[in-house]
Amino acid sequence: MSDVRSGKVAIIMGSESDRKVAEDAVRVLEEHRVTYEVQVISAHRNPVILEEYIKKSDADVFIAIAGLSAALPGAIASRTKKPVIGVPINVKLDGLDAVLSMMQMPSGIPVATVGIDNGKNAAYLALRILGKV
Numbered sequence: 001m002s003d004v005r006s007g008k009v010a011i012i013m014g015s016e017s018d019r020k021v022a023e024d025a026v027r028v029l030e031e032h033r034v035t036y037e038v039q040v041i042s043a044h045r046n047p048v049i050l051e052e053y054i055k056k057s058d059a060d061v062f063i064a065i066a067g068l069s070a071a072l073p074g075a076i077a078s079r080t081k082k083p084v085i086g087v088p089i090n091v092k093l094d095g096l097d098a099v100l101s102m103m104q105m106p107s108g109i110p111v112a113t114v115g116i117d118n119g120k121n122a123a124y125l126a127l128r129i130l131g132k133v
Contacts, residue, residue, distance in 0.1 A: 007130035009036040009123070010059035012050075012076065014066035016040055018089055021065050024119035025087075025126075032132050043075035054079045061126045064111075065119065067091035070098035073111040083129050085122045086113045 009029055011022050022038055029036045037059075041050045043066070054062075054076060062082060064073035067089030077084040088098030095116035102113040114121040127133045 007034055007061070007126075007132060008059045009034055009061050009063060009126045009130075010053075010057050011036060011038045011063045011065065012053075012072060013038070013040045014042050014064075014070075014072045014089075018065040018067070021087055021089060021117050021119040022063075025063055025065075025123040026119075028120050028123035029126070032127055034127065034130065034132060041072075043072040044069075047075070050075060051079055061085065061129050063087060063119075063122045063126060065089060065122075066102075067095065067098045070101035073102050073113075074105050074109060077105065077109045077111050083126075084111050085125050086111045087119055087122045088113065088116050090116050 013022050062076050062084045064076050065087040066072035068091050073084050073086030086102035088095050102111050105111050
């Protein structure tokens with residue numbers, strides 16, 4: 001089993017409108033001095049760029065922030081064996097559409113899902129995965 005305690009987190013937003021939720025996660029990671037990077041890459045508009053990013057990333061954990069169809073976390077999870085944490089965004093239907101998309105992944109493609117707009121909890125879960133708290 002590999003030790004990921006050094007840890008790096010990649011935060012990927014489906015669109016720039018998700019920035020506030022990403023900033024909530026960033027504050028928690030900075031508090032705990034965890035290396036991170038933030039990207040805006042849509043699973044629908046930029047699938048090739050997303051795939052290239054995942055392949056080249058040295059992140060140990062991915063946080064994927066998305067609303068509506070919320071395909072981003074699943075798209076990431078289908079391309080990596082690393083942990084993926086989904087953060088559903090309240091865009092329509094009070095965010096329930098995004099929650100259900102993230103939670104109903106097929107067997108073998110898991111996405112850990114936190115509460116709607118809860119970037120903080122995504123960062124805290126990443127810290128636990130990395131053994132930082």
